[in-house]
Amino acid sequence: MSNVVIIENGRHERNYWGDIWRYRELFYVLAWRDVAVRYKQTIIGAAWALIRPFLTMVVFTVVFSRIAKLPSDGVTPYPLLVFVGTLPWTFFSTGLTDASNSLIGNANLISKVYFPRLIVPIASVVVAFADFLIAFAILIGMMFWYRFMPTWHVLLFPVFVVAAIAATIGPSLWITALNVKYRDFRIIVPFIVQLGVYISPVGFSSSIVPPQWRLLYSLNPIVGVIDGFRWCLLGSDSQLYLPGIALSFAVIVLFLWLGVRQFRATEKSFADLI
């Protein structure tokens, strides 16, 4: 017989990652389902993916630039600065919120069918990424509007997109796994998202953070991602603070490792706990 499976307590499948590859169809289908269902029975449909970041940008520009009179990076128009910050932040916050509830939302699947559970939260992150791509279209429109030409820095943009994805998946997996066991996290996540938007440099440039605190500030992984986005898309007026980026990336990798580890360790008991 082709494949032998042994089921025992505490046994990790040797071919776990192979299994994920075998179940990739399910991964596509779940992501497709969530995208298909997301804007069903809404009036304006996918336009919500455009309106939310756009309104956030308008409000933040008014609050941080007009009222608080914070400076932009060099000559960069303030709305553009805010919008480039909003992009990864919205992706992170929707990804984290959706992924952390994804297992509970799919409880009927978890308790009735076997598949590598990692597929579920990652499919949620993919759905959030679809919204990210739609919102990215607005950014391109805005850059035309402000006649803003990106420099060669844009070539490094994919690196920061990957960082944004990793920064979302890591904490998402960690919190998802904990959320199955301790529903406290369902209350903590909206709180993280609510505070995070002020802690992270979404509505302002991180160059206004005093230099002696800059490294400490970069412990927040989103700081590295947003700084990177601005540097790539808005050009040389935004300075890249390299030690900060390196620290943010290290934190991203640490969270990714923690997330996968926590998830794998508790995965087998999900069906009993959910």
Next chain:
Amino acid sequence: MSASAITVDNLSKRYLLGHHTDPNIRNKDVNLRDAIVRAAKNLGRKTSDVMSGREMIQGDQIEEFWALKDVNFEVKEGEVLGIIGRNGAGKSTLLKILSRITEPTNGRVTIRGRVASLLEVGTGFHAELSGRENIFLNGAILGMTRADIRKKFDEIVAFSEVERFLDTPVKRYSSGMYVRLAFAVAAHLEPEILIVDEVLAVGDAAFQAKCMGKMSSVAQENRTVLFVSHNMGAVKTLTTRSILLESGVITANGPSDTVVENYLIRTLDARAKALKAKNLEGFRRGRHYDNPPAKILEVNISKADEDPDSLPEIELGSNFTIEVTLDVERPIVNGDLCVTLMNSQGERVTSLVASDRVLGLSIQPGEKVIKLSVPDLYLAPGRYFAEVWLDPMIDGISCDAIFDYPLLSVVNTGQVTHGLTRPWGTVYSKDAKWSVTEKKDPVAPVEAKAS
């Protein structure tokens, strides 16, 4: 003959249950100070559980519960094995371990081959998506690739009989259409090992017959099948060997005929318990509504002895009345109640249906008793078990059903002395009339006229 497809060695599964020892918590008249003291105590325990990586259990006291205990069995390649047992016997836990949904506490299972498990019909169906989309979604969840599904798409649609509604969201489907579509997808899986849990109790009678046909053709394709069902007739038709689970332990393992009989005889204890406790917890229920308009509370024979331990005895050929007590929450209009009798070999012998009714049952909310009177019962002597189906509408979808309920024992104490007692009427005897006449030639002879 052939190698084993599934080997189960000393398999055990433990769950931890939390109990509230404080009676006040149930009465809800707890005062604030007590509540704070208990909350603080529980917080301390939960924190230490979290710190030491143990499971967090609600309640003051923790009890261990073994859903399965040292279970051993083997399934050969191409064999169809039945798994039977009452509610809570551990069948579902066993299937969940075999399908890798949950892991065992002790022991090991070795599986050779690709497994597909059907623990429920329509797993993952999304109400907002259309029938077509759900076929792909459900197929992927059950482990089919999109290419597989595309290849079988027409077959699935034809089997489900919902062609016209393929592009309608399934939330607009009737419950019958929904389960037909769901079973159709599942029926077209082609794994080496198939694990099936009670999926046949869906849809109307015609569709159930179709499902049974499909299942027996699967069983004949030399595929390994594990089949859990409460339909003893189906277990006997589809499987050659069965295991009986009771409180997490295998108590019988052998030819399906013997195991089914064994199981039915043991349901007598459950009946005694159900009558004493006035609830039917121990019996298998069938429900296709989340919030059923009515529930079956009790099933019995009128004027049955007060002793719940013995089965009511009905004299061969006599009349009797079945009483079904219902708890009706919302009014039932045009409903139906049907009792199917099964003998101790698990064969469905007869269905008692009130065929003279034009309209169905109309029942107002409250605790109600429905009496079904049956004249001249000529079933062969022996024990009979009932399946009681309650349908709120005459559309074949039940809102409550009880299976394998020991109902009565037909006896012959000597009042019937004629041929009806003879052993060749093993299932059903019927009084018939005798008359003796002269044999005549079929063609009447032409009378020669005397001249």
